[in-house]
Amino acid sequence: MQDSTSSSGDARRAGTGTAPILGYFRWAFIVTAVGLALGAALGWQTTGTVGGTLTVFFICAVLAVLEISLSFDNAIVNANKLKSMRPEWQRRFLTWGILIAVFGMRVVFPLLIVVIAAGIGPWQALVLAAARPAEYARIMHDAHLPIAAFGGTFLMMVGLSFFFDHEKDVHWVRWIEDKMARYATIRGIEVAIALLAVLGFARLQPDAAAQQVFFSAAIWGLLTFLLVEVLGGFLDHAQGARKTAAAGGVGAFLYLEVLDASFSFDGVIGAFALSQNLFVIAIGLGIGAMYVRSMTIMLVEKGTLTQYRYLEHGAFYAIIALSVIMYAQSLFHIPEVVTGLGGAGLIGLSLWSSVRSNRAEAS
Structure with a gap:
């Protein structure tokens, strides 16, 4: 890839993309060591026992593995978008973007949910997370319905938009992908499919109140996707060559951030099944997020998406399934x-x- 040597410090070191695979995970390994050490220190501080320390250490490791397993498709989709971005915006996403992903989605996002759901201030939410983790986890669990509807709708639109593309000429499951590419010229067909899914699951909710919450959150998820698409398109068509290139980077950057947020919903909520401590969750999921960054860099640098033609298809099928x-x-x-x-x-x-x-083909 011509511009890939500018995508990050790791990318510059990789040069032509022939660096050893483990080299791409250098920073991920460093963050893993630091994160697990912090987890052990947190376990000792909160329990004061060796058993408690080992328990927190183990939970951090399990959460990291959980985040990595849930984010294979995230890395592939990130790489798919990054390969068409200018080098400076690649660098910005792989630096500032990952900071937003780690601290924004793994720390700030759970706090904001409690702030909105409980009607308290950010500081009170942080105190609640530290002093009354069980109550904090309960509020997070109660907010799961709108989060599932919002994130599910956004991700469904991401997946459907990949397959309903009339310019798409590489098909993995040909009998269905060929039809989707052919019908992509019908305006709004993916929106209609997503809305049918929303209406179907909304009707399955146990009561009218739950139906209203689910449907409202799903519509916001759909609207968010459409607004990000509109913003990206508007910026991409801004007047002036330099302005267009920079602005298009902004649109793609925002798209990737919202996409990462949608992928993170499931992991953040599910993490509370393993621990009610916000800081333990942040450490474990933060470690996993660094591996997503490393996998993204590797996929872009090595041209893996080009070499393995159906890899993107599997990722977008996984997105629809998620x-x-x-x-x-x-x-x-x-x-x-x-x-x-x-x-x-x-x-x-x-x-x-x-x-x-x-x-x-080779044979």
Whole structure:
């Protein structure tokens, strides 16, 4: 990739993309060591016992693995968008963007939910998280319905928009993808499909109040996706070549941030099943987020998406599956391990299909 050497410090070191794979995860390994050390220190401070320290250490490690397993598709989609961005905006996303992802979504976002749901100030929410973690976790759990509806709708639109593209000419599951590409010229077809899914799951909610909350949050998720698309399109078509290039980077940057937020909903909410301590959750999920960044850099630098042609397809199928799972979680609990393994399975299957296709062409 011509501009990839400017995408980050790791990218510059990688040069032509021939660096060892482990080299891309250098910062992720460093953050893992620091994060697990902080987790152990936090465990000792809160429990004062070796057993308690090891327990918190283990929970941080499990949360990191959970975040990584849930974010394979996130890294692939990030790489898909980054490869078309200017180098300076690649750098900005991989630096400032990851800070927003780690601290914004793993710390600020859970606090904001409690601030809005409980009607208290940010400082009171932070005190509540530190002093009364059980109450904090209860408020987060009660807010799961609108979060599932919002995030599920946004992710469904992301997945459908990939397949309903009349310019898309590489198909993995040809019998359905060929039809979706053909019908992509029908204006608003992906919006109609998403709204049908929203109406279907809204009707399954147990009472009228839950139906209204679900439908309202889902409409906001749809509106957010459309507004980000409109903003990106507007900025991309701004007058002036330099202005257009810079502004288009802003639109793509905002798109990736909202996308990362939607991916994070499931992990943040699910993390409270393992721990009610906000700081333990932030450490574990923050470690996982660094691996997402490293995987994104590797995919862009090595041109993996070009080499394995169906990898993107598997990721976007996983996104649609995740959106349906988030809808279903508004009705009953689905273990996070099912979500993670399901997405990883689809991506693994697409990778296997890509390897088979490459071998068939070579022979």
